[in-house]
Amino acid sequence: MIRIWEIIKKDFKIIVSDRKALFIILAMPILLTGILSMALGGSFQESGKRMAIPVALVVEGDAELDQERFISLLDSGPLKASMTQDSRAELEGAIRDLSPIAMFQEDFLGSEGIEELVELTVMDREMAEAALDATEVHAVIVLPKHYTYDMYMNFFTPFRNQIEVEVLGHTDYQYTLRIIKEVVTGFFQVINTGIIEKNVLLSVGSLAGESEVVYENMDEIIKGFVGSIEGVQIQELQGTKRVHVDGFTYYSAAMLAMFVLFTAGFGSRSLLTEKRDHTANRMQSAGVSLLDMMVGKWVMMVGLTICQMVVLFMFSWFAFGVRWTSPAGLLITSLVVGMAIASLGTLISLISYRSNNYKVANLFESVIVQVMALLGGSYIPLEVLPKGLSLVAPFTINGLTLQAIITLQRGFGFLSVLWIWAALLGISMGLLLLVFGLSRWKGGIQHENHSMA
Amino acid sequence: MNLVEIQGVKKHFGEIHAVDGIDMHVKKGEILGLLGPNGAGKSTTISMIATLLEPTNGTILFMGESIQTNPKRIQEVLGFVPQEIALYPTLTGKENLQFWGRVYGLRSSKLKERISEISQVIGLEERLKDRVDTYSGGMKRRLNIGVALLHKPAFIIMDEPTVGIDPQSRSFILDTVRELRDQGSTVLYTTHYIEEVESLCDRIYIMDHGKIIAEGTKESLTEMIDASEVIRLSVEAVDPMLITTLQELKFVEKAVVEANSIFLTVKENGNHYQSIMNALKESGTELKGMDIQKPSLETVFLHLTGRGLRD
Ligand SMILES: Nc1ncnc2c1ncn2[C@@H]1O[C@H](COP(=O)(O)OP(=O)(O)O)[C@@H](O)[C@H]1O
Ligand SMILES: [Mg+2]
Numbered sequence: 001m002i003r004i005w006e007i008i009k010k011d012f013k014i015i016v017s018d019r020k021a022l023f024i025i026l027a028m029p030i031l032l033t034g035i036l037s038m039a040l041g042g043s044f045q046e047s048g049k050r051m052a053i054p055v056a057l058v059v060e061g062d063a064e065l066d067q068e069r070f071i072s073l074l075d076s077g078p079l080k081a082s083m084t085q086d087s088r089a090e091l092e093g094a095i096r097d098l099s100p101i102a103m104f105q106e107d108f109l110g111s112e113g114i115e116e117l118v119e120l121t122v123m124d125r126e127m128a129e130a131a132l133d134a135t136e137v138h139a140v141i142v143l144p145k146h147y148t149y150d151m152y153m154n155f156f157t158p159f160r161n162q163i164e165v166e167v168l169g170h171t172d173y174q175y176t177l178r179i180i181k182e183v184v185t186g187f188f189q190v191i192n193t194g195i196i197e198k199n200v201l202l203s204v205g206s207l208a209g210e211s212e213v214v215y216e217n218m219d220e221i222i223k224g225f226v227g228s229i230e231g232v233q234i235q236e237l238q239g240t241k242r243v244h245v246d247g248f249t250y251y252s253a254a255m256l257a258m259f260v261l262f263t264a265g266f267g268s269r270s271l272l273t274e275k276r277d278h279t280a281n282r283m284q285s286a287g288v289s290l291l292d293m294m295v296g297k298w299v300m301m302v303g304l305t306i307c308q309m310v311v312l313f314m315f316s317w318f319a320f321g322v323r324w325t326s327p328a329g330l331l332i333t334s335l336v337v338g339m340a341i342a343s344l345g346t347l348i349s350l351i352s353y354r355s356n357n358y359k360v361a362n363l364f365e366s367v368i369v370q371v372m373a374l375l376g377g378s379y380i381p382l383e384v385l386p387k388g389l390s391l392v393a394p395f396t397i398n399g400l401t402l403q404a405i406i407t408l409q410r411g412f413g414f415l416s417v418l419w420i421w422a423a424l425l426g427i428s429m430g431l432l433l434l435v436f437g438l439s440r441w442k443g444g445i446q447h448e449n450h451s452m453a
Numbered sequence: 454m455n456l457v458e459i460q461g462v463k464k465h466f467g468e469i470h471a472v473d474g475i476d477m478h479v480k481k482g483e484i485l486g487l488l489g490p491n492g493a494g495k496s497t498t499i500s501m502i503a504t505l506l507e508p509t510n511g512t513i514l515f516m517g518e519s520i521q522t523n524p525k526r527i528q529e530v531l532g533f534v535p536q537e538i539a540l541y542p543t544l545t546g547k548e549n550l551q552f553w554g555r556v557y558g559l560r561s562s563k564l565k566e567r568i569s570e571i572s573q574v575i576g577l578e579e580r581l582k583d584r585v586d587t588y589s590g591g592m593k594r595r596l597n598i599g600v601a602l603l604h605k606p607a608f609i610i611m612d613e614p615t616v617g618i619d620p621q622s623r624s625f626i627l628d629t630v631r632e633l634r635d636q637g638s639t640v641l642y643t644t645h646y647i648e649e650v651e652s653l654c655d656r657i658y659i660m661d662h663g664k665i666i667a668e669g670t671k672e673s674l675t676e677m678i679d680a681s682e683v684i685r686l687s688v689e690a691v692d693p694m695l696i697t698t699l700q701e702l703k704f705v706e707k708a709v710v711e712a713n714s715i716f717l718t719v720k721e722n723g724n725h726y727q728s729i730m731n732a733l734k735e736s737g738t739e740l741k742g743m744d745i746q747k748p749s750l751e752t753v754f755l756h757l758t759g760r761g762l763r764d
Contacts, residue, residue: 006555010541010548017543017584278539282600285503285535286556287528 007296021266029259033252052119056128056137066148100151108187138173139180142166252316253405257398258373260305260341265365267301267345271353301342309334329408336424340397343431372396456481462511464497471497473663484634486654487643494663495643503533532606536613538593542586557604567603575599591622610641647750666757675748683752686715687742695736709755
């Protein structure tokens with residue numbers, strides 16, 4: 001155990017002494033992030049505007065029917081008792097003036113700000129589902145059957161009818177789904193606050209025997225309501241503005257996600273370097289196993305990745321003013337990314353060691369890293385990539401890394417990135433299993449025959 | 454009991470029989486020389502002893518116990534100086550010493566003490582803070598040896614430690630080896646330099662083509678060739694007919710050609726000069742020089758293999 005610790009310490013000293021590696025791993029991403037952000041940041045922001053999310057709105061019920069049903073309710077039951085003829089007429093007018101669907105569709109989704117975010121098309125359910133499958137729309141909002149009726153109940157009576165709005169998403173557009181859900185939730189939060197206020201008013205009114213007055217002023221109350229939807233919705237929009245990630249942030253995250261791969265590349269040479277420098281032999285003659293050496297390299301790569309990520313987070317904070325919102329989340333992300341990177345690096349280093357040449361490591365660095373960077377969205381935002389390619393992103397370490405950072409940055413909680421962390425851990429496990437398999441294969445965990453000539 | 458016992462050991466790399474069935478032993482407290490030309494199989498042999506390679510055949514015992522079943526036993530007391538520089542080039546001399554010392558279980562004050570002792574022995578005190586890749590070849594060699602001696606190993610294996618080194622460093626190293634033996638360590642010393650073996654080793658194995666071809670002390674080995682002299686003839690070009698003629702002379706034990714020299718191992722004292730000159734004249738070969746040598750390990754090797762050690 002003490003020995004492994006010494007080996008780990010030694011591996012860290014070696015990176016610190018390797019200026020070139022340090023440059024590639026720490027300085028290059030900083031430089032490139034700067035350059036790319038300047039060059040592309042602007043256009044990324046603009047394209048961010050053009051990228052309004054296509055959403056289908058499905059209205060399941062019949063609004064007119066609901067309206068008639070509710071008006072007929074005014075003449076029966078408890079409502080009738082608490083109203084004069086005049087206030088009843090006024091109320092009916094208010095009801096006919098108010099369309100809960102339009103409230104959602106036009107007043108809310110059509111308001112400035114949200115309109116930029118959501119490109120709405122009204123469809124029937126079947127069409128909407130087909131469009132979602134074809135990813136013509138990225139989410140579907142379904143207003144349920146008695147939406148209009150239930151909304152009237154909530155607005156004009158002391159009753160509370162539960163309204164279940166469905167939001168359907170596509171697996172390719174997990175973020176989008178979250179955004180739309182957040183938007184819908186925002187709307188109903190405002191509605192709920194309004195309903196509670198109104199109910200308080202009604203209760204107070206009836207206690208004072210003045211419920212009549214309350215109903216007479218219902219018109220005003222409702223107007224205030226709609227106003228508050230518009231008013232609060234701007235606040236809500238600022239809430240959803242967190243969702244917008246600017247060019248600096250995106251490229252900081254993307255460069256980082258790509259450059260962690262170089263840590264794997266660096267680590268993937270380290271075992272063979274020990275063989276070439278003959279230190280592997282000396283270790284073995286001292287009873288240090290190949291497994292011990294691999295543990296050293298693995299821990300070194302985990303640590304290096306974490307350092308790399310922390311340094312880049314700090315750099316982009318100070319240099320570009322990127323305000324990372326979830327330090328704890330990013331730290332956990334760094335740890336699981338480090339583990340995946342280290343496992344990948346260890347696997348490649350074992351292959352290089354076994355095959356006794358650097359070809360695999362070189363290939364990894366020059367080709368695979370670039371391909372992974374592209375597929376993982378390190379060069380251009382994934383949404384811009386062809387669909388088939390963007391499907392691969394969840395399987396690349398850098399793609400997952402980028403996704404985790406951006407998701408956290410967009411203000412979603414740990415729960416939303418849990419699957420990414422789990423996926424990264426899964427990748428680590430899988431790669432480590434391969435490492436074990438390969439080191440067992442052909443004669444156990446031991447050093448390779450080695451030419452002494 | 455012998456410290457190391459090697460029985461019928463072979464190591465084959467595919468078609469190459471690097472070590473081809475050898476028996477050897479190492480006695481406690483001796484400097485044992487393993488002498489042989491490049492490619493003889495010396496490094497392969499000691500790599501097997503140092504648990505770096507598994508023999509294709511045969512067994513190696515350390516203190517009576519197979520090193521394959523219990524490698525830890527030898528690993529703990531072994532100081533291994535590989536033929537190549539086995540150091541971390543980007544770390545400093547001190548960092549290298551510290552790391553390897555710790556690998557061998559040295560800690561804190563003990564480690565410090567040994568590092569200062571060893572760096573004195575290898576004459577690197579001044580340069581300890583510099584990176585190894587800034588060292589000269591000789592300095593690297595000395596550090597390469599130094600790291601193997603930190604833990605005061607009872608058994609030291611050195612694989613051609615003086616290759617490509619300045620004469621000063623070389624005598625430094627040879628003195629160190631003698632000191633180690635005097636302090637009670639056992640040393641297995643591999644080289645293709647005859648002088649080193651002659652001046653250093655208590656006992657010698659001569660190896661060629663993967664086989665042990667002779668064993669003994671320097672004296673017993675030179676006695677092996679039943680001759681009192683070796684006559685070396687320097688010629689312009691070697692005529693094969695001349696060799697045949699020379700070999701047919703009855704006092705000639707053996708005639709061996711190396712480059713433009715002919716080595717004649719001759720049986721008894723006396724004046725063979727005339728017969729040799731006649732043979733030369735007969736073949737029309739011009740003699741450029743001639744000298745008479747006392748039998749040495751070099752002549753032993755020539756005698757045994759028909760080749761020189763240095764090619
Ligand atoms: N790993 C190996 N694979 C193939 N051949 C080898 C290997 N190691 C050594 N040899 C061959 O075995 C022979 C003995 O090599 P070696 O033990 O290094 O000789 P020495 O140390 O006496 O110079 C040489 O012909 C060498 O080329
Ligand atoms: Mg050798």
